Amino acid sequence: MSTSGSVLGVGFRTLLRREILRYVRRPRNTFLPPMITNVLYFAVFGIVLGGRIDRIAGFRYIVFILPGLVVLGAISNAFENASFSIFHGRWNEYIHEALTSPLSYTSMVLAYIAASALRGILVGIIIAGVGFVFLTATVAPIGVARPGYLVAFGLVITVLFASFGVVGGLWARDFDYLTVMNQFIIRPLVFFGGVFYSLDVLPEPYRTLSLLNPMVYMVDGVRYGFLGYADIDPNLSLAVLSGLAAAVVALDVALFRRGYGLVD
Amino acid sequence: MAPPAIHTRDLVKEYADVTALRGLSLTVEQGEFFGLLGPNGAGKTTFINVLVGLVRKTAGEATVFGHDVERDYREARDAIGLAPQEFNVDRFFPIREVLEHKAGYHGIPAAEARRRADEALKTVGIYDKRDTRFDWLSGGMKRRFMLARALVSDPDLLILDEPTAGVDVQLRHDLWEIINRMNDAGTTILLTTHYIEEAERLCDRVAIVDEGRKVEVASPGDLMDRGTDTITLGLRNPPATPPEVNLGGVTDVSLTDGRLLVTAARGSALVPDLIRELDERGFEVTDVDIERASLEEVFVDMTRSERAGGRRDESEDGEVGRAAAGTGGDAGTDVEVSR
Ligand SMILES: Nc1ncnc2c1ncn2[C@@H]1O[C@H](COP(=O)(O)OP(=O)(O)OP(=O)(O)O)[C@@H](O)[C@H]1O
């Protein structure tokens, strides 16, 4: 038997590389759309509307929404990549190339998640870049207040949504499921997750209800990374999100092991 | 003693509304060239998919080189190279990279994976198409590629699920040669096919399965011995009615166009006695032609008796007919090709 190695051995690295190349080689389908969308967001919310909206917690509106837009782009791309890649592989059955290989189920899951999280992070960086260009041109350049937190939140939220994407990719029965998940699950969570407003503007009970939405902690944490301002204790957010991410990764591995959606 | 390449016991697979395997027990020894024959829906692909982990068995045992296909799934899968019946190739990458990836999943480092990918493409003769995507290959090239992908991890067990479906005669012979070379080099081969001639030519042993059960396992030669051979004799002065022949094993004697047709089990062994007997009766034999019973004939008999007049749809367009023409037997008239 050849040495297919440990969980992170040659097999894992090959699948990871395959998954990354799949989107890197098609930037027009993968990186251009979020870039264009966010140019539009910044133009409309930041410049056209932004001047008419009061400062929030002392920040100009365009500055305040930047972290939220980064989160929105990062997690939806992490989710979409994992769900699409797995579903497309199931649909055309080429996921069998990996399934019939001596890769451990953990290796397979980690490769899909790592590649998808990376795509989320790259999109997040692109959106932040677009934001900085707009800010520099219209107001003033801003820095990153808490780089350590920014990196930590960026990692944990993209891993979390990549692992949700794995579940989605296994569950989907046709391509419409992918659209449905994005439109009816992710978007509402994001729009009520404090991307475009501070929780403080909400009356009760909506403020308390919002705390049940995991997106709130994600947006708040990333905002803390960029601006040094948070509604919720960032360490608590980080701990809760890490716990959740670990749980969903474990679920993914269990689903692969059971062959859910993969094996007849 | 070396564990068998494939060993299953009482293998059962129930899908939602069909039972595809009903207690299939099969052993394929290391180094064998083993054929799995059976009509459409017999359960051949299901059997294979249990081994590689694409189908979860309902009950029974399955091991590959002694590794349980579920408990030791990584060892079992590492030993297998599979060319499946349906195309399932990564469409995002050119075929050379698809092979590199497959090798990589088997733990082969990048440089060596590239070397093996190129070697596999050369073996099947599509190296000049290496930068093309699978979708843009011709049907025959696609079949070649499926074999290349099965070979790239240098498997100890090569599983080929109808590898020559829909390919031309030349390519079929090319593929046979490659597979035979692999077998000569020690690779165990499990082949399913609807071209019975293919099994007859290539396999050391064949299993005939029907409706998820094993009907028979034997060498093609042994199976053919169970059929009836036809001996055709030219006579210098043919009589008006067929002469009597009192020899064991003879099932029928008839005259057609002045030639004597004798059907018998193990016909070739009978020929000397037959000529002597005719001679004693005053008939001078001018020429003799023996047609062996074809494996196909035996196969059809076995699977027909299994389902006793039930649906028979095993002949995909022309496959059985073409194989019959190839063996030159009178199978073409004896065997009713339904549809
Ligand atoms: N995924 C599935 N879900 C439900 N039934 C299935 C599935 N796959 C196969 N079957 C059924 O199981 C039985 C065996 O199918 P299988 O594909 O193993 O046959 P086969 O011997 O390979 O046939 P063929 O020669 O046509 O390839 C058939 O009745 C088939 O309809």
Ligand SMILES: [Mg+2]
């Ligand atoms: Mg089949």
